[in-house]
Every structure is written in C-alpha cells, then in structure tokens.
Amino acid sequence: MSSRDLILGRVRRALADVRRDDTPYEQAVPRGYLREHGELAPAETVELLAENLADYRALVHRADADGLAEMIAGLLHAHGSKTVLVPPGLREEWLSATDLARVPDRGESTAHELDRVDSVVTACALAIAETGTIVLDGSPDQGRRRITLVPDHHICVVRVPDQVVSSVPQALELLDPTRPLTWISGPSATSDIELDRVEGVHGPRTLEVVLVTGGDGQG
Amino acid sequence: MSGTFVGMPAFPKAAHEAVHNTTLRGNLRHATHTIRAKRATAVAEVSDWAELREAGKQIKDHTLRHLDRYLEQLEESVTAAGGTVHWAADADEANRIVTYLVKATGESEVVKVKSMATQEIGLNEALEAEGIHAYETDLAELIVQLGKDRPSHILVPAIHRNRGEIRDIFTREMSEWGRPAPEGLTDTPAELAEAARLHLREKFLRAKVGVSGANFMVAETGTLVVVESEGNGRMCLTLPETLISVVGIEKIVPTWQDLEVFLQTLPRSSTAERMNPYTSTWTGTTDEDGPQNFHLVLIDNGRTDTLADEVGRQALRCIRCSACLNVCPVYERAGGHAYGSVYPGPIGAILSPQLRGTGSEIDSSLPYASSLCGACYEVCPVAIDIPEVLVHLRERVAQGGPVTENGNKVVLKPAKGHGAERAAMRAARWAFSRPGALRTGQRLASRSRRFHPRTLPGPGKAWSASRDLPALPPEPFRDWWQRTNGGKDTGK
Numbered sequence: 226m227s228s229r230d231l232i233l234g235r236v237r238r239a240l241a242d243v244r245r246d247d248t249p250y251e252q253a254v255p256r257g258y259l260r261e262h263g264e265l266a267p268a269e270t271v272e273l274l275a276e277n278l279a280d281y282r283a284l285v286h287r288a289d290a291d292g293l294a295e296m297i298a299g300l301l302h303a304h305g306s307k308t309v310l311v312p313p314g315l316r317e318e319w320l321s322a323t324d325l326a327r328v329p330d331r332g333e334s335t336a337h338e339l340d341r342v343d344s345v346v347t348a349c350a351l352a353i354a355e356t357g358t359i360v361l362d363g364s365p366d367q368g369r370r371r372i373t374l375v376p377d378h379h380i381c382v383v384r385v386p387d388q389v390v391s392s393v394p395q396a397l398e399l400l401d402p403t404r405p406l407t408w409i410s411g412p413s414a415t416s417d418i419e420l421d422r423v424e425g426v427h428g429p430r431t432l433e434v435v436l437v438t439g440g441d442g443q444g
Numbered sequence: 445m446s447g448t449f450v451g452m453p454a455f456p457k458a459a460h461e462a463v464h465n466t467t468l469r470g471n472l473r474h475a476t477h478t479i480r481a482k483r484a485t486a487v488a489e490v491s492d493w494a495e496l497r498e499a500g501k502q503i504k505d506h507t508l509r510h511l512d513r514y515l516e517q518l519e520e521s522v523t524a525a526g527g528t529v530h531w532a533a534d535a536d537e538a539n540r541i542v543t544y545l546v547k548a549t550g551e552s553e554v555v556k557v558k559s560m561a562t563q564e565i566g567l568n569e570a571l572e573a574e575g576i577h578a579y580e581t582d583l584a585e586l587i588v589q590l591g592k593d594r595p596s597h598i599l600v601p602a603i604h605r606n607r608g609e610i611r612d613i614f615t616r617e618m619s620e621w622g623r624p625a626p627e628g629l630t631d632t633p634a635e636l637a638e639a640a641r642l643h644l645r646e647k648f649l650r651a652k653v654g655v656s657g658a659n660f661m662v663a664e665t666g667t668l669v670v671v672e673s674e675g676n677g678r679m680c681l682t683l684p685e686t687l688i689s690v691v692g693i694e695k696i697v698p699t700w701q702d703l704e705v706f707l708q709t710l711p712r713s714s715t716a717e718r719m720n721p722y723t724s725t726w727t728g729t730t731d732e733d734g735p736q737n738f739h740l741v742l743i744d745n746g747r748t749d750t751l752a753d754e755v756g757r758q759a760l761r762c763i764r765c766s767a768c769l770n771v772c773p774v775y776e777r778a779g780g781h782a783y784g785s786v787y788p789g790p791i792g793a794i795l796s797p798q799l800r801g802t803g804s805e806i807d808s809s810l811p812y813a814s815s816l817c818g819a820c821y822e823v824c825p826v827a828i829d830i831p832e833v834l835v836h837l838r839e840r841v842a843q844g845g846p847v848t849e850n851g852n853k854v855v856l857k858p859a860k861g862h863g864a865e866r867a868a869m870r871a872a873r874w875a876f877s878r879p880g881a882l883r884t885g886q887r888l889a890s891r892s893r894r895f896h897p898r899t900l901p902g903p904g905k906a907w908s909a910s911r912d913l914p915a916l917p918p919e920p921f922r923d924w925w926q927r928t929n930g931g932k933d934t935g936k
C-alpha cells in the first residue's frame with residue numbers, strides 16, 4: 226500500500242466517530258468577527274496606515290503625484306545609493322528625477338548581482354492600515370519577490386487612498402492566491418537576542434513607504 | 445515522531461536540573477514575562493478577539509473532522525499549480541524522501557527556514573548522515589545550531605542564551621561553518637545580528653535547495669504560507685531553484701478566506717505584533733519568480749493516532765504560536781529542554797505523548813509537567829483545552845485504556861508498578877515545593893471532577909480512590925498536596 230493510501234486510511238478510521246454528523250463547511254464556521262475594526266473615513270484609514278507603518282519602524286513619506294519623482298530621487302540620494310533596481314512595469318516618470326544607474330529586474334540575473342544593488346523602487350498591490358502592512362503580488366510594477374529582498378533599501382509607493390484597505394479580511398478578498406504574495410510590515414527584524422528588537426537581519430534594513438495622492442490613478 | 449532527545453531524562457529530573465541553573469532561569473523569566481505582557485496589549489487591541497478565537501477553533505476542528513477530504517483536495521490543487529506532493533507515514537520515510545529529493549538536484553547543502561516539523565523528524569541529522577549539510581537560517585536556530593544545542597522555545601529557540609553566550613558561540617564556531625565572526629565582535633544585539641547577516645548571506649546567495657515548513661496550507665488553492673520576521677524565510681523560499689516544504693497533515697485550512705482569521709490571531713499571540721514583518725504565500729511554482737521545482741512532503745508521524753483520540757485530537761488545532769509557553773509557571777522554571785521534545789511547554793506536554801505514545805519515561809511523565817492552572821487554555825488562540833487533555837492523558841498513563849498506535853487500536857496497560865505515578869509524584873512534588881511555581885490548583889480539582897466524577901487521575905488517584913469527590917468545590921489540589929505532605933500521607 227502506498228503511504229498516501231495508508232495515511233488516508235488511518236485518517237478515515239480515526240474519524241469513524243464523526244462521519245455521520247456532517248456539518249458543511251459553510252455552516253461549520255461562525256464568522257462573528259469583524260470585517261474591519263472601527264469604520265474610518267478614507268483619510269483616517271490612510272492616517273492609521275502611516276501610524277502603524279511608522280510604529281514598526283518603516284520610514285513614511287508623503288507626496289502628491291507631481292512631487293513623487295523628486296521625492297524618490299531625494300530618498301535615493303539621501304541613502305547614498307549608486308544603483309537602483311527597477312521592476313519592468315514601474316512607471317517611467319517615477320524615476321525621471323534621478324540619474325542613478327538602473328538595474329533591470331531580469332530573470333537570469335543572479336542573487337550575487339542583486340546583492341550588489343543599493344536600492345529598489347516598487348509599487349504595491351495594496352496596503353493594510355490596521356496592521357501597517359504593504360502587500361506585493363509580483364505584478365510588473367513590483368517585480369520578482371527577490372528584488373525587494375536582497376537589496377538593503379526598499380522604497381515602496383502606495384497610492385492613497387485607493388490602494389489602502391482597513392483590515393486583513395478586506396485585503397484577502399482583493400488578493401489573488403495564485404500569485405506569490407509578500408506581505409511586508411516594517412523592515413526585517415529580529416528579537417532573538419534577549420528579545421531586543423534589531424532591524425534588518427536578512428531582508429532590507431531600511432523600508433521607506435511613500436504615500437502618494439493625486440495623479441491619474443494608474444499608479 | 446522520532447525518539448526523544450538522546451539520553452533525555454524524564455521531565456521531573458530534567459526540570460530539577462534546570463531550576464538549579466540560575467542563568468537559564470533568569471533568561472527564561474525575562475523572556476516569558478516580556479512577551480506575555482506585550483501579547484496582552486496586542487490582543488486587547490482587537491475588540492473581536494473572542495470571535496476570532498472561536499472561528500479559528502471551528503475552522504481547525506471542521507478541517508480535522510474532514511481531514512481526508514481536505515488532504516485530497518490539497519494534493520490536487522498543489523499538483524495543478526505545478527508542485528509535487530509526497531506522503532510520509534513516519535519520520536524515517538519523510539527523511540528518506542527529502543534526502544532523495546536533495547540528492548536528485550546534485551547538491552550537498554540546503555538552507556532551512558525554521559520549522560518544527562523538520563526538527564520533529566530529525567531531518568538535519570538524517571541529511572548529515574547522507575553527506576548533506578543543512579544550514580539553519582533563523583538567527584535563533586543558527587545560535588542553537590552553532591552552539592550544538594537544542595531549541596528551548598517554539599518561537600525564540602535560543603531564549604535560554606544571553607547575549608554574552610551568543611557572542612562566545614559566534615566567535616568560536618562561525619569559522620567552522622563558513623564566514624567567521626567579525627574581529628572584535630561585541631555582545632550588542634545589533635552587532636550580533638550583523639554577524640549573522642554576513643555569515644548567512646553567503647549561504648543564501650549560493651543555495652540551490654531550500655527546505656521549509658509552513659504555517660498554513662490552503663486546500664482550495666494549494667497555497668502555502670510562511671510567517672516570519674527576519675527575511676531568512678523569504679531568502680529560502682525564493683532564491684533556491686528547488687524548494688522542499690515538509691508539513692504536518694494537520695496544517696490545512698479549507699479556504700483562502702480562512703487565512704483572515706489566523707493572520708490576525710497568530711502574530712498577536714505569538715510575537716505580540718499586529719503583523720509579523722514578513723508573510724510569504726506561494727501556490728505551486730511561478731514562471732521566473734522563485735523556485736521552479738516545488739515539493740510538498742506531507743507527514744503523518746503520529747498525527748493520525750492523535751486524531752483517533754476524541755479528547756486529545758484538539759491538540760492538532762495548534763498553530764504553534766507559543767503563547768501557552770509564556771504563561772506557564774512550570775515552563776518558566778523548567779525551560780524548554782526539560783520536555784525532551786521539540787514541542788515544549790503546555791502544548792508539548794499534550795502533543796509529544798500523543799505523537800510518540802506514552803511508552804517512554806519522559807513521555808509518560810509529560811502529562812504531569814503542569815500545575816493545571818489553566819493559563820494556557822486562556823491564551824490559546826484556537827482554544828485548545830490543554831488542561832482537559834492533560835487530565836485525559838494522565839488517566840491514560842495511570843489507568844491504561846484504548847489508544848491508537850501506528851493506525852492500530854490497542855489497549856494500553858496501566859503503567860507498570862505505578863512507575864508513571866511515581867514519576868508523576870516527583871513532577872508534582874517538584875512543582876509544588878517551589879514557592880510560586882503553582883498559582884492555583886483549583887482548576888485541577890474542578891476539571892478532574894468534570895471529566896472523572898469519581899476519581900482523580902495521577903497523583904490524586906490514591907486519595908480519591910477511597911473517597912467520593914464532594915459535590916461542593918473540592919479541596920484545592922494545593923491544599924491537598926500540603927495536607928498530605930506531597931501525597932505521601934495517603935495511607936498508600
């Protein structure tokens with residue numbers, strides 16, 4: 226007998242006592258919990274996002290669509306970066322104010338190549354206010370998962386308020402499980418040494434989130 | 445479940461040794477009290493905690509009650525998404541499968557995300573025996589691995605080590621395994637973390653094979669989920685060409701939507717954060733993004749035996765948040781090592797004897813490694829009634845009865861010559877003789893009454909054997925303990 230059949234057989238025998246009272250999934254789970262905690266106006270939701278991002282040591286900036294390119298250029302400069310990783314679908318104009326050397330996100334580039342890049346700039350799929358989380362889903366303006374992992378400095382642009390949801394349940398409703406997702410809440414951190422929180426072990430040590438308003442909504 | 449840690453003494457003895465190690469106790473106390481306080485704040489932030497907890501409990505119970513169906517659905521959806529599913533009945537089989545898969549890539553090293561399932565089956569040792577080096581990449585696991593040590597906590601496995609000890613381990617051992625620790629390394633957490641970053645980065649960048657566990661698997665979509673903080677998980681899940689995930693069959697949830705419950709309760713219960721820094725989800729393979737070969741190894745290793753026990757099966761709801769460890773007065777003093785398994789604390793005390801059976805001295809003593817104060821149940825985000833299962837297992841050890849072993853129903857004899865009861869006595873004596881080790885024993889009495897109306901299990905059995913339990917609140921166990929001089933004056 227294969228181990229598959231062995232295990233499934235054991236499961237069935239183990240459940241001999243419960244097979245008759247069969248409540249279907251839809252009725253088995255009480256979902257009395259909230260879809261969001263408190264009903265906030267869109268502007269308040271954005272404020273909450275900013276607060277929670279900052280609480281987990283992300284650096285939060287605000288810009289309007291017209292000032293975004295300047296903002297990004299300034300952040301890259303302030304970080305002392307020489308090179309910037311660029312996902313294939315990132316909007317051209319976001320990097321129009323910087324003359325840093327651009328490194329494209331290519332399938333064949335090695336992890337060692339990525340390790341030599343100073344910064345990465347991406348968009349996001351959405352952001353969750355209650356938890357201070359940005360979610361990337363690998364769309365062309367966000368690139369492969371590894372480009373926001375190996376470089377030490379990540380700048381992420383969130384269109385507010387339209388890319389912001391309040392809660393985890395609302396986020397899951399909008400996300401596509403067939404895509405690989407990366408949820409990011411603040412920079413990499415560890416508390417393994419006497420529970421002292423230290424930012425940046427393996428992921429980017431600096432996470433900068435730019436909340437951008439206005440523009441044509443094409444983000 | 446593979447054997448206990450080699451040469452592991454039974455809980456009372458191990459705990460006895462641990463409480464005399466003042467460094468260990470100090471480190472543990474600091475850690476558990478810190479996390480405990482933070483967790484309470486994080487939980488208080490969400491007004492619907494009780495509802496989330498109930499939903500989490502029901503989702504897991506429903507899944508367990510239809511586990512065969514959800515396993516088949518998961519297999520189908522993972523396969524459809526480009527993954528390959530393997531089934532392992534026990535630890536040896538799981539190790540053989542993973543070893544085979546690694547060898548098939550031609551590689552002789554793998555990077556690992558912290559995973560209790562792979563610790564449970566002793567994967568690192570099995571790989572090492574075949575000439576494959578497995579590198580732990582979680583900072584705490586690295587500390588444990590370099591220190592040739594064992595993890596002592598689910599969430600923070602090196603919680604028993606302080607910064608000075610960690611500095612010494614890094615300085616001494618890192619060069620053996622790869623990039624040495626920087627010259628003049630101090631013991632500040634930031635410098636230690638930096639040393640680990642440099643040491644491990646060289647391994648991440650060249651790794652071709654990653655090995656992980658998973659916090660959740662979604663039957664409907666075939667999605668796996670890993671939550672973590674450091675980014676080492678993301679490294680292992682995305683940089684290698686081949687990813688092998690070793691996951692217990694109980695980690696399934698039916699639908700994508702179900703994650704909305706656990707992604708709220710797990711971080712808050714575990715690290716006391718609104719959300720852990722990184723959560724990764726992946727569904728099979730994705731073109732040009734992440735590993736192009738994905739293998740899921742589903743392990744039983746005692747889980748179906750646990751499932752067969754109507755009282756004990758609730759232990760399979762566990763999402764490994766570790767909240768129960770941090771509130772347990774016994775864990776706080778004894779430390780994780782005393783439990784002799786990868787699952788320490790209250791959950792370990794009920795899970796290990798079920799996964800492994802109660803045949804060994806350590807496993808038969810584990811159900812007694814508790815004061816039954818009930819704090820573990822109160823904090824558990826999936827409402828596992830740990831005291832209920834403890835009492836149930838005590839009865840099994842002391843009185844025998846029907847159990848399932850390797851899929852077969854057998855009848856367990858009462859522990860020979862009351863050896864287990866003696867072990868229980870020693871465990872209880874240890875707990876009760878320490879001022880403050882036991883907050884309250886009332887829960888034992890009332891719980892015992894609920895489940896065993898006529899006799900008390902374990903240490904209380906001799907006492908209750910000659911008495912009917914009173915209808916009024918019974919004598920608190922602690923009082924009984926003191927009155928009978930630790931159970932010695934029961935006329936036995």
Ligand code: SF4
Nearest residue numbers: 762763765766768824
């Ligand atoms: S038993 Fe409950 S509290 Fe303990 S680790 Fe598991 S889920 Fe967390």
